[in-house]
Amino acid sequence: MKSVFREFFNNEKVNFNNLDESVLIVFDTNILLNIYRFSESTRNTFLEALDKVKENIWIPYQVGLEFHLHRRKVMVEMDTIKDLIINDVNNETETFLKAIKSSLDKYPIKSTDGTEVRKKILEKFNEEIRKVATSFNQNEIIELDNLINKNDDKMLELAELFEGKVGEPFSQEKIDEICKEGEVRYEEEIPPGYKDKTKKEMTRYNNLKFENKYGDLIAWKQVLEKAKSDKKRLVIFITGDVKPDWWYEIKGKKIGARAELKNEMLREAGSDLILMNINKFLKETSTKINLDLVETTNSEENNRISLRKKSGYRFKDYKKIQELLNALQMNSEDKSYNTKALEGIINDIKYQVDKIEYFLLNNDGSSINDFEEIKTLEDEFKYLKSKSIYLLGHINRNQVTEMNEEIRNKIRKLALEYSYLERRLQNLLSR
Missing domain, CATH: 3.40.50 (Rossmann fold)
Incomplete structure (x- = not known):
C-alpha cells in the first residue's frame, strides 16, 4: 500500500x-x-x-x-512605514476624540452643570489620549523602527x-x-x-x-x-x-x-x-531563535490558558465594552481578582496580535489578492483596537482598582503593535 x-x-x-x-x-x-x-x-x-x-x-x-x-x-x-503610521495615529486620535464629543453631545441633560461635566470629561479624554499618541510617536514607534537596520x-x-x-x-x-x-x-x-x-x-x-x-x-x-x-x-x-x-x-x-x-x-x-x-x-x-518570528511556545500558550481560566474571562466573549467593565466590577471586594481578569484579557488580545503578525510575516501580498483571511484580519483589527482604546481610557479614569503601571504599559504596547501591523495589513489590501 x-x-x-x-x-x-x-x-x-x-x-x-x-x-x-x-x-x-x-x-x-x-x-x-x-x-x-x-x-x-x-x-x-x-x-x-x-x-x-x-x-x-x-x-x-x-x-x-x-x-x-x-x-x-x-x-x-519599510523605509516609509514609520511616518505613515505616525500620520495614521494622529488622524485616528482626532477621529476618536470627535466621536467622543459627538457621543457626549447626545447625552440628554440640558443644563449648565451638565455642560460643564461633559467639558471636563472631554478634556480628560483629550489629555490622556494625546499623551498616549505623543508617547507612541516619540518613543515606541522609534523603538520598533530601530529594530530594522535599513x-x-x-x-x-x-x-x-x-x-x-x-x-x-x-x-x-x-x-x-x-x-x-x-x-x-x-x-x-x-x-x-x-x-x-x-x-x-x-x-x-x-x-x-x-x-x-x-x-x-x-x-x-x-x-x-x-x-x-x-x-x-x-x-x-x-x-x-x-x-x-x-x-x-x-x-x-x-x-x-x-x-x-x-x-x-x-x-x-x-x-x-x-x-x-x-x-x-x-x-x-538554529540554536537561537528571535522571538519576533517564533509562534507562541507551548509554555507561553499554557500560561496564557491558565491565566484565562483563573480570571474567568475571555476577551472575545465581550461584545460591548460596558459588559466587560461591569464584569470587572462584579467582585469589587477582591481587587487582585479584577487585576487578574484584566491581565487575562490583555494576554488574549496579545495572542490574537501574535497570530496576525505570524500571518503577515509569511506573506508579501503578491499572491493573496483573493485570500479571504486578509479581510477577516482587517475586521479583527477594528475590533481589537476599539477595545484596547476603551480599556486604556477606563484605566486612566481609575475605575479599575489596583491597576498598576505595568498593565497600563501592556495596553500601550498593544496600541503600538496594532498600528504597525495594521499598516502592513493595509499595504497587502491595497495591492
Missing part, C-alpha cells in the same frame, strides 16, 4: 545537521523578501541558517526574478550564498506551454497557484513575458525539473505562502503539502516533498 500511495507516508522529519547531496532546499520569493522585514537579529539568524545548509540551497530562476523585481518596493515600504542591505551576503545556486530561465515557448496548462489546472483547482487566478498584471523581462497569476506554477515547474535532472531524493520547499493551493489544512491547521503536489513531485522527479514555513526552518537549523 505504501508503494502505491507514497505521498501519504513519507517522513517529514529532517535532520538539518546531517544533509547529503540528495536533499534540495528551495526558497520562495516571500522568504527572500522577508530579509528586509526581519529585525536585525532575526535577519542575521536567517543568514546563519542559510550558511549552515548552503551546500543544499537553491532557488528557481522565477524566484530570483521576482525577488529582484520586488525588493526595492519592499525596501521603500542601512545594512545584506543583499551582497544573500547573493554570495546563492551564487551558482539559481536555476536557468525557461524559454518563452516553455512558459507559454505552462501558462496554457495553467488555464486547465486553475479551472480544476489543481495546485499550486490557482488562488492567484484573479491577478491581471503581466511581467516582461529578459525577452520573456508571462501573466503574474502563473508565477507560482512556473516556479513549481522549475523545481520539478531541477529535482528530476539532479536525481534528488528529497525536496524541502521553504515558503511564506499560506494559501490552500499549497497547504493541506484540517480545521485551519496546516498539516503539510497538498497531496497533489507530493504526488506530482514523485511522478515527475521521483522525489519526496516537504513544505516548511520559515519558523520551522529556523527552529530546525
Whole structure:
C-alpha cells in the first residue's frame, strides 16, 4: 500500500545537521523578501541558517526574478512605514476624540452643570489620549523602527550564498506551454497557484513575458525539473505562502503539502516533498531563535490558558465594552481578582496580535489578492483596537482598582503593535 500511495507516508522529519547531496532546499520569493522585514537579529539568524545548509540551497530562476523585481518596493515600504503610521495615529486620535464629543453631545441633560461635566470629561479624554499618541510617536514607534537596520542591505551576503545556486530561465515557448496548462489546472483547482487566478498584471523581462497569476506554477515547474535532472531524493520547499493551493489544512491547521503536489513531485522527479514555513526552518537549523518570528511556545500558550481560566474571562466573549467593565466590577471586594481578569484579557488580545503578525510575516501580498483571511484580519483589527482604546481610557479614569503601571504599559504596547501591523495589513489590501 505504501508503494502505491507514497505521498501519504513519507517522513517529514529532517535532520538539518546531517544533509547529503540528495536533499534540495528551495526558497520562495516571500522568504527572500522577508530579509528586509526581519529585525536585525532575526535577519542575521536567517543568514546563519542559510550558511549552515548552503551546500543544499537553491532557488528557481522565477524566484530570483521576482525577488529582484520586488525588493526595492519592499525596501521603500519599510523605509516609509514609520511616518505613515505616525500620520495614521494622529488622524485616528482626532477621529476618536470627535466621536467622543459627538457621543457626549447626545447625552440628554440640558443644563449648565451638565455642560460643564461633559467639558471636563472631554478634556480628560483629550489629555490622556494625546499623551498616549505623543508617547507612541516619540518613543515606541522609534523603538520598533530601530529594530530594522535599513542601512545594512545584506543583499551582497544573500547573493554570495546563492551564487551558482539559481536555476536557468525557461524559454518563452516553455512558459507559454505552462501558462496554457495553467488555464486547465486553475479551472480544476489543481495546485499550486490557482488562488492567484484573479491577478491581471503581466511581467516582461529578459525577452520573456508571462501573466503574474502563473508565477507560482512556473516556479513549481522549475523545481520539478531541477529535482528530476539532479536525481534528488528529497525536496524541502521553504515558503511564506499560506494559501490552500499549497497547504493541506484540517480545521485551519496546516498539516503539510497538498497531496497533489507530493504526488506530482514523485511522478515527475521521483522525489519526496516537504513544505516548511520559515519558523520551522529556523527552529530546525538554529540554536537561537528571535522571538519576533517564533509562534507562541507551548509554555507561553499554557500560561496564557491558565491565566484565562483563573480570571474567568475571555476577551472575545465581550461584545460591548460596558459588559466587560461591569464584569470587572462584579467582585469589587477582591481587587487582585479584577487585576487578574484584566491581565487575562490583555494576554488574549496579545495572542490574537501574535497570530496576525505570524500571518503577515509569511506573506508579501503578491499572491493573496483573493485570500479571504486578509479581510477577516482587517475586521479583527477594528475590533481589537476599539477595545484596547476603551480599556486604556477606563484605566486612566481609575475605575479599575489596583491597576498598576505595568498593565497600563501592556495596553500601550498593544496600541503600538496594532498600528504597525495594521499598516502592513493595509499595504497587502491595497495591492
